[in-house]
Amino acid sequence: MKRSGSKSKLLLFTGITAVVLVLAVTLFGGNIRRLFGASASALSGSPDIQTRGESLSQKKMMRSFAEKSEGSIAPDALPPPAASPAPTMATSGPLAARPAPREQAISPSMSAPLGAPMPSEPLPTGNTHAAVRPNPFTLTVEDALSTFAVDVDTASYALFRRYVNEGSLPPRDSVRVEEWVNYFKYRLPTPTKGDFHVDLEGSPSPFTRGRHLLKVGLQGRRLGRSERKSTHLVFLVDVSGSMNRPDRLPLALRSIKLAVDGLNETDTVAITTYSGDVRTVLPPTPASEQQKIFAAVDSLRSGGGTAMGDGLKLAYEQAVKHAGENTVSRVIVLTDGDTNLGRNRNAEAMLESVRGYVQEGVTLSTIGFGMGNYRDDLMERLANKGNGNCYYIDSDKEARRVFQEQLAGLLEVIAKDVKVQVEFDKAAVRGYRLLGYENRDIADRDFRNDKVDAGEIGAGHSVTALYEVELTGEGSKVATVRVRAKRPSGSEAAEQSFSVSREQMGARLADTSADMRFATAVAGTADILRGAPQASDWSLAVAEELAKSATDGFEDREEFVSLLRRVREAKMFRSSSISGGQLSGGVQQTY
Structure with a gap:
């Protein structure tokens, strides 16, 4: 009798389990199929005719440049190539070793190390992109x-x-x-x-x-070098703690020197910085005084928080003093895009605080560096709203391309x-x-x-x-x-x-x-x-x-x-x- 009762209980348990599994598949089958890449939409694709x-x-x-996303698809891991080209930034560490972000903004992305299995969902890092x-x-x-x-x-x-x-x-x-x-x-x-x-x-x-x-x-x-208008550049340099890596602040400083090398003697340069606070490191200085400018560049050190909005306001205040019909006045921001201090922490708030300066003709270029907490979404939106352009520097070669070969296009709008x-x-x-x-x-x-x-x-x-x-x-x-x-x-x-x-x-x-x-x-x-x-x-x-x-x-x-x-x-x-x-x-x- 005991054995018969045990069998009955076992059969009852098995039946209940089967019912639960059927219900689970019925209710959550879409998510299960999506997890394994077998949903109907994944197999058939989306219709491409707009209704x-x-x-x-x-x-x-x-x-809106602030349009939000529900998430980003995790990038695939690349297999080790038979003879792959050397990484552009040899000093950068593997993406998997980068620290977790302080905030997730629009579309957090991740990168899988070589040969790693693909995760079922994106792992959080600080890189953010606007979907x-x-x-x-x-x-x-x-x-x-x-x-x-x-x-x-x-x-x-x-x-x-x-x-x-x-x-x-x-x-x-x-x-x-x-x-x-x-x-x-x-x-x-x-x-x-x-x-x-x-x-x-x-x-x-x-x-x-x-x-x-x-x-x-x-x-x-x-435009040839002699045809360019007089230019006033204000370099706004992020010297916060997050920039303390070889592919960030050191590369940014070398980029500034490349740009200064290409300026005319009548052009002027100013340098402002931001970290936990903001300051003017170099007041407007003729480009001919290159030694003085380079000394100011070499004096920059990283550390502290990131008051990007306050730094942007200070840079625009410097730039607008030289804005005019016959003068190019441009703010060039060099940063990893991270911002965690100050009153203005998003693109709308930052640009709203300097909207008057933009209308007076000051243009903006955003130059991105680094990986791990890179704010691609913020950098692009700032450039769009600031009547400028957005670049990302991953090597000295790219720095030469942007600040030497294409300097005229970076500086002067036609x-x-x-x-x-x-x-x-x-x-x-x-x-x-x-x-x-x-x-x-x-x-x-x-x-x-x-x-x-x-x-x-x-x-x-x-x-x-x-x-x-x-x-x-x-x-x-x-x-x-x-x-x-x-x-x-x-x-x-x-x-x-x-x-x-x-x-x-x-x-x-x-x-x-x-x-x-x-x-x-x-x-x-x-x-x-x-x-x-x-x-x-x-x-x-x-x-x-x-x-x-x-x-x-x-x-x-x-x-x-x-x-x-x-x-x-x-x-x-x-x-x-x-x-x-x-x-x-x-x-x-x-x-």
């Missing part, structure tokens, strides 16, 4: 206009290189397509008149059968509030999608509203945007491209208009310029790595072959091909780990 009710209104509103939703594929019958502000920032690509060189893929939210594309040099014609030349080119898409790509390129006029509007012909184009520029979106109705802030182009800067379009096969004109901009000290904008014919869309990608092919490869890679739904079936292998065919002798393009090869190895490594070590033909075709 009128869902996102059309979102697309036509200027997005944006990739532009949807839009039907022209619903909206034939696409309007955006130009962007010459390049920080996102330099961050990608740092992540890869340290053994990780970048967090999805750190990938901004336009900053990858605009990092590279292109052989665009020099303007013969006006401030910039507009270049249009099209081709079939190498990623999606039946679709084409349209490239809109702007090349700013170049056109401000630059907007681009593309009107697609409904008869010729079924739908389109702009790759990137999500946080530079402008309402169509504001294209000719000169009170609406837009982007700036510096001397010699180029801006490139790519559209994915689906042609109908009808009509002779594909689109009209309009560019609107103001002179640096002007208040009224001038407008130019250009037509794109079907013939310009090209018959074969191989017949297009190396610039077109390379920009396509870079944009495609970025779209894949940020997880854009429309790029879910795109191929990194195709992007790599396309990039290899278009390096055109540029060293930075060859470096991209090398980094992309390592990324493809990482993707294959992760897929083979999941499938028990066997790479299927499908995986090889995908990546």
Whole structure:
């Protein structure tokens, strides 16, 4: 009897357990499948056709630079390459060893060490990135206009290189397509008149059968050293304790010296710092007094908290004294973006405190350093709101690129509030999608509203945007491209208009310029790595072959091909780990 009773209890317990398991799978199956990558959405992808009710209104509103995210996808661990290039910053430690952050802002990211298993959820670190939703594929019958502000920032690509060189893929939210594309040099014609030349080119898409790509390129006029206006620079240097690493304050100080080397003798330099408090280390000093400036630079030491907002206000107060129509007055912030003290601890509060100085013509550049508590989201928003640009310095080589090779573009704006509007012909184009520029979106109705802030182009800067379009096969004109901009000290904008014919869309990608092919490869890679739904079936292998065919002798393009090869190895490594070590033909075709 006892044995029979035990069996009955066992059967009862087993039955109850089975019921509980069924209920659990029913109620929480979505989360379980998502944990193991087998949810229906993960398998089928997201639809790429925009519906009128869902996102059309979102697309036509200027997005907030403070838009928050629910989290970032954890970057994959890169496999050890057979002969990988040396990390750009040899002195930096592994990401896994970095301390936990003091605060989590928008989209905390993490990096997995080489060969580590992929975690099921992102592990917290201090690196924060602002998440944006990739532009949807839009039907022209619903909206034939696409309007955006130009962007010459390049920080996102330099961050990608740092992540890869340290053994990780970048967090999805750190990938901004336009900053990858605009990092590279292109052989665009020099303007013969006006401030910039507009270049249009099209081709079939190498990623999606039946679709084409349209490239809109702007090349700013170049200025020689003797042609530049008098410049007053205020370097605002973060000397807080978080900057006490070889890839932060020491690299920042070397960057300042590179910039000073490129100034004219009539230019002036001031240095302010912030940590637990703020102070002026060097009052405005002629660039000709280089020894005095360098001595002030060498005197800087790190320690204390981070009162970034107070430091920014002091720097602007210094800069506005020299602002004028014939003088460039710019604040250059060098920091890891961390801020934990002072009254103004976010971009809105910081810029609100100095809004009057911005309106008087003081521009802003944010230069990022370091990893582990890097505030990418804050740096980008500050630059956008400060009528400036955002860079990330991961090496002395990148410092030379920004502060020597591109110093004129960093210092002097040749056109401000630059907007681009593309009107697609409904008869010729079924739908389109702009790759990137999500946080530079402008309402169509504001294209000719000169009170609406837009982007700036510096001397010699180029801006490139790519559209994915689906042609109908009808009509002779594909689109009209309009560019609107103001002179640096002007208040009224001038407008130019250009037509794109079907013939310009090209018959074969191989017949297009190396610039077109390379920009396509870079944009495609970025779209894949940020997880854009429309790029879910795109191929990194195709992007790599396309990039290899278009390096055109540029060293930075060859470096991209090398980094992309390592990324493809990482993707294959992760897929083979999941499938028990066997790479299927499908995986090889995908990546």
